[in-house]
Amino acid sequence: MSFQNMTQYGDLFVEFMRARRAVFIDRLKWNLQQTDGMEFDQYDTPEARWVAVHEYGRVLGGIRLMPTTARCAIYSYMLRDAQKGLLDDIPRDVLFFDAPEDPRTWEATRLFISDDVEAERRSLVQRMLMIAMQSTAAQAGATSVIGIVPSVFARWLKRIGMEASPVGPKFSIDGTWSQAALFPLRHRVQ
Numbered sequence: 001m002s003f004q005n006m007t008q009y010g011d012l013f014v015e016f017m018r019a020r021r022a023v024f025i026d027r028l029k030w031n032l033q034q035t036d037g038m039e040f041d042q043y044d045t046p047e048a049r050w051v052a053v054h055e056y057g058r059v060l061g062g063i064r065l066m067p068t069t070a071r072c073a074i075y076s077y078m079l080r081d082a083q084k085g086l087l088d089d090i091p092r093d094v095l096f097f098d099a100p101e102d103p104r105t106w107e108a109t110r111l112f113i114s115d116d117v118e119a120e121r122r123s124l125v126q127r128m129l130m131i132a133m134q135s136t137a138a139q140a141g142a143t144s145v146i147g148i149v150p151s152v153f154a155r156w157l158k159r160i161g162m163e164a165s166p167v168g169p170k171f172s173i174d175g176t177w178s179q180a181a182l183f184p185l186r187h188r189v190q
Contacts, residue, residue, distance in 0.1 A: 003046040012059070014038065016052045019059035023112040030174050031089075043109065045072045049140065051132045053125050060121075061113040061129045065137055065145070068105045077107045079146060079180060090148070095168045095180050100146065106137045108147035108183075127160040138185050145185065151177040 006013045017038035024030045025039055032039050047070040053061045066077045075081055080099035082090035117125050137145050150156075151170045157163060168180030 001050045001052065002048075006050075010057070012052055012054060012057060013050065015054070015057060015059050016050055016062050017044075019052075019062060019114050020110055020112060023115065024110070027115055028174060028176055030176075042072060042075045043070075043078060045070070047072070049136055051129065051136050053128045053132065059114055060117050061111075061125045063111045063129060063133050064109050065133065065140075066107045066109065067103060067140065067142075068100050068107055068146070069103050076101075078109050078148070079107060089173050091169075091171050093169065094148070094171065097167070103141060104143040106140060106142040106145050108133055108137075108145050108149075111147070111149060123156075123159055126156060130157075130160060130162055134183075134185055143185050145183040147181065147183075148178050149181050151179045153179065153181055 001009055001013055001016070017040060021034055021037060021039035025032055025034055033041055043064065043066055047067060049065040051063045051065065052059050068077055068080065070077050075086065078087065078090065079094055080101070081087050082094045083092055083099050085092055111129070113122055113125055133145065146167065149164070153164060162183070164181040164183045166179050167182045170177055170179045172178070
């Protein structure tokens, strides 16, 4: 979804933002902005793309994508802004290198699987979400995606036939261990 096409999806965008709130604020207890039961932040701009895996409007999982060339007031994208010291909850040394500013590299953030997705379906939802992430980023001209993921990412990516490389140290956000990773888009997930 994008600002240009979100009306084509009915209430899906609102349900997506409510699902984000349920995961990041209600369950994980992250200190994030919320209004009318929806979680949002300064990166939910017209430059963003939102990928939702849903079933009859029920959001099963989602992810936000943003070009690393994005700008909105003093903000750019999450990893770069963390390095610049603009974000209190993410360490400045989140990456082993300077955050890229390249139209071929997009950032993925707010990756989630809804809590009510049954255990036996979680792997399928993860796979669908990662396939949609790859195709959405590739359609925008990306050749790679960089983002903060749970620090156990290598294990769950292997289960769905995808690879990524760690590109930063492990760190904790409100008790959740995370790590920056780089996903090449040259391989399609089957």
